Amino acid sequence: MSASTAAPPADESTERRSWLSGPAGRNVGLVVALALICVAGVITGGERFADIDNVVTILRAAAVTGVVAIGMTFVIISGGIDLSVGSVLGLTGVWATTVATQTMAEDLHWLVMVVTALAVGVGAGLVNGVIIAYGRVVPFIATLAMLASARGLAEMISNRQTQRVDVAGFTDFFDLDPLGVPMLIWIFALVAVAGWFLLNRTTFGRRTVAVGGNAEAARLAGIKVKRHTLYIYGLSGLAAGIGGVMMLGRTTAGTSTNGVLLELDVIAAVVVGGTLLAGGRGTIVGTVFGVLIFNTLTNIFVINNMSTSAQSVAKGVIIVAAVLLQQRFANRSRST
Amino acid sequence: MPPSGEAAGTTARPPLLRMEGIVKHFPGAKALDGVDLDVLPGEVHCLLGQNGAGKSTLIKVLSGAHQPTAGRILIDDAEVTIGHPVAALAHGVATMYQELDVVDGLTVAENIYLGHELATGGFTQRREVARRTREILRRLGHPEISPHREVGQLPAAGKQIVSMARALSHDARVIVMDEPSAVLDSGEVENLFRVVRELTAQGVAIVYISHRMEEIRAIGDRITVLKDGRTVGRNLPASTPTRELITLMTGRAVEYAFPRRTGVPDDAPVVLDVQGLSLVGAFEDVSLQVRAGEVVGLAGLVGSGRSEILETLFGARKQSAGTVSVSGRRLRPGSVPAAVAAGVGLAPEERKSQGLVLDEAVYRNITLSTFARTAKGGWLDERAERRVARQQAEALDLRPRDVDRAIRTLSGGNQQKAVLARWLVHGCDVLLLDEPTRGVDVGARSELYGLVRALADNGTAVLVVSSEIPEVLGLADRVHVVSDGRVVHQAPAQEIDEHRVLDLVMEGSVA
Ligand SMILES: Nc1ncnc2c1ncn2[C@@H]1O[C@H](COP(=O)(O)OP(=O)(O)OP(=O)(O)O)[C@@H](O)[C@H]1O
Ligand SMILES: [Mg+2]
Numbered sequence: 001m002s003a004s005t006a007a008p009p010a011d012e013s014t015e016r017r018s019w020l021s022g023p024a025g026r027n028v029g030l031v032v033a034l035a036l037i038c039v040a041g042v043i044t045g046g047e048r049f050a051d052i053d054n055v056v057t058i059l060r061a062a063a064v065t066g067v068v069a070i071g072m073t074f075v076i077i078s079g080g081i082d083l084s085v086g087s088v089l090g091l092t093g094v095w096a097t098t099v100a101t102q103t104m105a106e107d108l109h110w111l112v113m114v115v116t117a118l119a120v121g122v123g124a125g126l127v128n129g130v131i132i133a134y135g136r137v138v139p140f141i142a143t144l145a146m147l148a149s150a151r152g153l154a155e156m157i158s159n160r161q162t163q164r165v166d167v168a169g170f171t172d173f174f175d176l177d178p179l180g181v182p183m184l185i186w187i188f189a190l191v192a193v194a195g196w197f198l199l200n201r202t203t204f205g206r207r208t209v210a211v212g213g214n215a216e217a218a219r220l221a222g223i224k225v226k227r228h229t230l231y232i233y234g235l236s237g238l239a240a241g242i243g244g245v246m247m248l249g250r251t252t253a254g255t256s257t258n259g260v261l262l263e264l265d266v267i268a269a270v271v272v273g274g275t276l277l278a279g280g281r282g283t284i285v286g287t288v289f290g291v292l293i294f295n296t297l298t299n300i301f302v303i304n305n306m307s308t309s310a311q312s313v314a315k316g317v318i319i320v321a322a323v324l325l326q327q328r329f330a331n332r333s334r335s336t
Numbered sequence: 337m338p339p340s341g342e343a344a345g346t347t348a349r350p351p352l353l354r355m356e357g358i359v360k361h362f363p364g365a366k367a368l369d370g371v372d373l374d375v376l377p378g379e380v381h382c383l384l385g386q387n388g389a390g391k392s393t394l395i396k397v398l399s400g401a402h403q404p405t406a407g408r409i410l411i412d413d414a415e416v417t418i419g420h421p422v423a424a425l426a427h428g429v430a431t432m433y434q435e436l437d438v439v440d441g442l443t444v445a446e447n448i449y450l451g452h453e454l455a456t457g458g459f460t461q462r463r464e465v466a467r468r469t470r471e472i473l474r475r476l477g478h479p480e481i482s483p484h485r486e487v488g489q490l491p492a493a494g495k496q497i498v499s500m501a502r503a504l505s506h507d508a509r510v511i512v513m514d515e516p517s518a519v520l521d522s523g524e525v526e527n528l529f530r531v532v533r534e535l536t537a538q539g540v541a542i543v544y545i546s547h548r549m550e551e552i553r554a555i556g557d558r559i560t561v562l563k564d565g566r567t568v569g570r571n572l573p574a575s576t577p578t579r580e581l582i583t584l585m586t587g588r589a590v591e592y593a594f595p596r597r598t599g600v601p602d603d604a605p606v607v608l609d610v611q612g613l614s615l616v617g618a619f620e621d622v623s624l625q626v627r628a629g630e631v632v633g634l635a636g637l638v639g640s641g642r643s644e645i646l647e648t649l650f651g652a653r654k655q656s657a658g659t660v661s662v663s664g665r666r667l668r669p670g671s672v673p674a675a676v677a678a679g680v681g682l683a684p685e686e687r688k689s690q691g692l693v694l695d696e697a698v699y700r701n702i703t704l705s706t707f708a709r710t711a712k713g714g715w716l717d718e719r720a721e722r723r724v725a726r727q728q729a730e731a732l733d734l735r736p737r738d739v740d741r742a743i744r745t746l747s748g749g750n751q752q753k754a755v756l757a758r759w760l761v762h763g764c765d766v767l768l769l770d771e772p773t774r775g776v777d778v779g780a781r782s783e784l785y786g787l788v789r790a791l792a793d794n795g796t797a798v799l800v801v802s803s804e805i806p807e808v809l810g811l812a813d814r815v816h817v818v819s820d821g822r823v824v825h826q827a828p829a830q831e832i833d834e835h836r837v838l839d840l841v842m843e844g845s846v847a
Contacts, residue, residue, distance in 0.1 A: 203707060220684055280695050
């Protein structure tokens with residue numbers, strides 16, 4: 001219709017939209033939460049907390065969970081869940097450290113171990129994806145089954161023995177610390193940045209949000225929802241594989257117990273980071289904050305010699321508190 | 337402005353409900369900017385206005401879903417605060433929202449009594465609930481809907497009836513209906529009107545929102561017109577001429593007419609060719625052809641299988657028999673990507689559940705089927721996306737123009753335009769439109785009609801489903817009448833009229 005009906009110009013409605021409603025605003029709650037925790041850390045731990053070495057310790061400890069959580073962010077945004085990441089992580093580590101793999105790695109290159117782990121992770125993820133997308137099994141059940149099977153398989157392969165990493169190239173690589181920053185932290189940073197680009201700048205990311213926001217609308221718009229779902233679980237498996245390699249780098253051994261209960265930490269971090277469990281909305285930055293919040297907290301407890309039981313209680317409280325804070329800020333910035 | 341005099345015969349009664357100076361601001365949008373409304377007992381008060389004028393927002397303020405920024409609400413001359421939906425019900429105000437608000441996983445009876453379950457000591461009285469549900473459904477002319485049916489299995493019209501039944505279950509004094517007829521066909525609308533007349537005879541007041549003038553003529557008593565969040569016409573008599581109302585709504589005179597048919601040359605190639613298409617339980621042996629530049633309409637009652645036909649053509653359902661070809665190439669059955677790749681687009685019937693990613697920005701909804709095409713090697717080109725979205729916003733008069741806001745904050749009619757815009761951006765050889773003007777205001781309708789015709793003139797084959805028979809007849813070149821899942825007749829649109837269509841539909845369902 002004509003302009004005489006005075007449609008509000010576009011900028012009139014944008015002008016009052018504050019920075020709070022932007023993606024940055026949605027993470028304000030998390031920044032505040034992390035800041036509060038750091039203040040608590042300084043008060044109780046003083047020098048021991050606010051020390052550059054301690055910060056590195058926190059980040060190093062956060063790296064594995066962080067990488068797996070980046071993959072999980074995609075899964076949850078797409079409206080799914082992946083309970084199998086911890087088991088798959090354990091399986092990839094075990095598979096990469098079998099005598100056969102390590103012998104081959106000695107002969108060829110230590111990257112053989114890495115490739116093996118990643119392939120196993122992607123494979124397990126794709127199996128999840130096929131069962132979910134084409135078998136129409138709900139993600140909770142499908143990945144719960146994988147959680148059990150992957151762990152069992154890891155035990156069978158390793159015979160429940162610890163398999164030391166004997167390939168020198170591998171351990172040497174993870175001992176590197178370019179610019180004084182340990183390799184694990186570099187990998188975490190790299191994966192987070194890649195994840196951010198993938199989610200925000202690529203068609204893959206757009207599809208993920210669309211499928212999670214309204215799968216039927218996405219399907220009717222011509223998006224291949226099933227195939228995309230398959231890829232997403234593959235991606236989560238890949239993240240678990242990377243996590244598995246990092247775990248080997250950190251502990252220099254593969255055991256079938258690596259990553260037990262990791263899925264809980266990962267999901268908690270993603271959700272605290274503001275990703276909707278119902279799908280359709282979430283951010284990588286939020287997930288990184290979620291991971292940091294938990295690991296900083298754990299660090300404070302360790303510094304103060306508190307029991308693991310107390311840590312667990314505090315974790316629960318933090319989950320609720322962070323989500324509440326998050327909602328408070330989200331509501332203020334979102335139109336009702 | 338015409339005198340804001342009261343309609344004859346209603347002057348004596350004091351208003352049942354009065355809203356004064358209602359203002360509602362959203363972050364970044366002023367939806368209401370001083371609206372007055374007063375409603376008398378036993379009247380049907382119509383609320384008119386363009387898409388985005390603020391009608392739904394006003395009734396959400398009334399129903400407690402939104403809190404007004406300023407203004408007063410009086411019931412029986414006493415000021416009330418309606419803090420939440422339960423408070424509205426306590427004051428006797430029940431609402432049927434524009435967007436279907438039923439819970440798919442619950443049964444019909446559970447939906448109707450949702451929030452006010454009949455229970456003794458925490459146990460629901462299933463039998464009593466079922467009895468009352470049947471009673472209400474019978475009043476609405478739908479004794480065939482079982483109270484125990486899961487609502488998710490009902491078609492859109494069935495859901496609308498459940499939503500209506502819910503409003504009736506409250507013994508309300510004011511019932512607000514936000515575009516109830518949008519999903520209903522003429523028979524259903526008659527049922528609705530019968531119930532409305534029963535209610536008003538008992539002194540219940542109805543606030544009725546619709547973009548269809550004929551309905552307002554049929555049951556309206558008085559009219560309030562909104563424009564850009566303000567009341568521009570108060571308590572006008574229902575006999576106010578359409579032209580005058582449209583001028584009030586839009587601030588200018590609008591020609592409400594169908595675009596001229598340009599005629600399809602006989603040698604125009606057949607683009608969409610459907611042979612013997614069947615889907616068990618929905619439709620049978622449907623064969624039709626749409627040529628380049630032709631608009632074909634499917635007329636029929638809601639539930640006659642028209643939407644299912646479109647969805648099957650589009651691959652969203654898998655046919656049990658028959659073939660669909662586009663430009664001579666057969667489509668893989670049951671594959672939407674195959675249909676989209678062949679140049680077919682579908683604007684679906686239920687925009688909220690089938691059309692929109694509600695939390696996403698308007699431009700992302702518009703480019704939902706094209707973002708991969710504008711992307712370069714998997715990298716999104718958001719600037720290009722915004723640009724085409726803005727072009728469409730301009731062309732379709734989307735309000736507000738801002739394409740970065742979440743589509744959830746747009747009014748219903750504007751959301752509908754966004755869904756259409758998606759396929760306009762995509763550029764289709766075959767465009768399937770399922771109720772394209774549902775919820776679209778009078779002015780924008782003519783524009784949409786013009787647009788559809790222009791697309792056809794550019795060689796697109798268009799297949800339209802609409803429950804408004806005049807719309808099908810006015811817009812299409814050729815009409816297929818569908819009844820009970822079968823095409824019972826086809827004719828050039830000029831050679832058939834509304835009565836004939838209705839007769840055919842009835843015969844078809846008897847046979
Ligand atoms: N939650 C919200 N946040 C921001 N703006 C909103 C929100 N809800 C509605 N609006 C804006 O308020 C205005 C009025 O919308 P409303 O839904 O009341 O229109 P309407 O008259 O019902 O239109 P239609 O005939 O299309 O249903 C629109 O410009 C809309 O974009
Ligand atoms: Mg509305």
